Amino acid sequence: MSKVFVFDAPAGLYNVVADHVTRLAQEAVAERGRFLLCLSGGNTPRPLYKQLALPPWREQMPWRACHILWGDERLVPPDDRESNYRLAQVALLAQVPIPAGNIYRMRGELEPEAAVADYTQQLAALTEPGQPWPRLDLALMGIGSDGHTASLFPGSSEPSGVAVIATVANDPKRPAQRITLTSAMLNSSREVIFLVRGEEKAEPLATILQGDQDPLRWPAQRIRPESGRLVWYVDQPAASRLDLSLINE
Ligand code: 6PG
DSSP, X not given: OEEEEEESSHHHHHHHHHHHHHHXXXXXXXXXXXXXXXXXXXXXXXXXXXXXXXXXXXXXXXGGGEEEEESEEESSOTTSTTOHHHHHHHHTGGGSOOOGGGBOOOOTTSOHHXXXXXXXXXXXXXXXXXXXXXOOSEEEEOOOTTSOBTTBOTTOOOOTTOSEEEEEOOOTTSOSEEEEEOHHHHTXXXXXXXXXXXXXXXXXXXXXXXXXXXXXXXXXXXXOOSSSEEEEEEEHHHHTTOOHHHHOO
């Protein structure tokens, strides 16, 4: 089940998403004693990360019980301007009282296979007995204008039964070598939120939500939580080609 919410103003969108994240965090900690939050990279989530470090969200978030993971990472050092870790560290994590041991950084300084093995090992520490990988409480995601999500790119296949793989981006503007969570792990999340803004996302978003199913070509279509919720928070320009009566039925 997925739901699309459209916003005219960015401030309204980020306020609602910050409230959503905080509510999920409080519920998760009350029920299970921890909140597994998986962050995405790119430009769209940056204002949200900054907002979560500000009142009232800063005080509402149960930071000491939050565990931070990433959906993907560029294989660059953690202080590189292209690092998804650096993005979150500067905008949010350095500003809030989250224990350093609760931050599960994808080690972009490693070679691809070593980075995959390292993160697979890190995930094991969070995995419940009998489960293949940790069940995320919330995965924040975005889409590229080519329809990718995390670092799952068009035409890329995914081996079954694994949580983390190495991939190569075909976007000359961003680092090529990546590691990414697989759609299988992402689909075990309790909740997935897509944040999508901008006119350049209107056509891919309409194809992803209203077009024919072709998850090989449109990796964001692979994200369909088995028993979790899927919510799209979209600004007006990105939503300009959507027929919401069809989607939010
Ligand atoms: C990354 C992200 C990626 C991102 C999209 C959208 O590493 O780049 O994880 O999947 O969500 O590329 O990026 P923008 O928000 O910058 O448009």
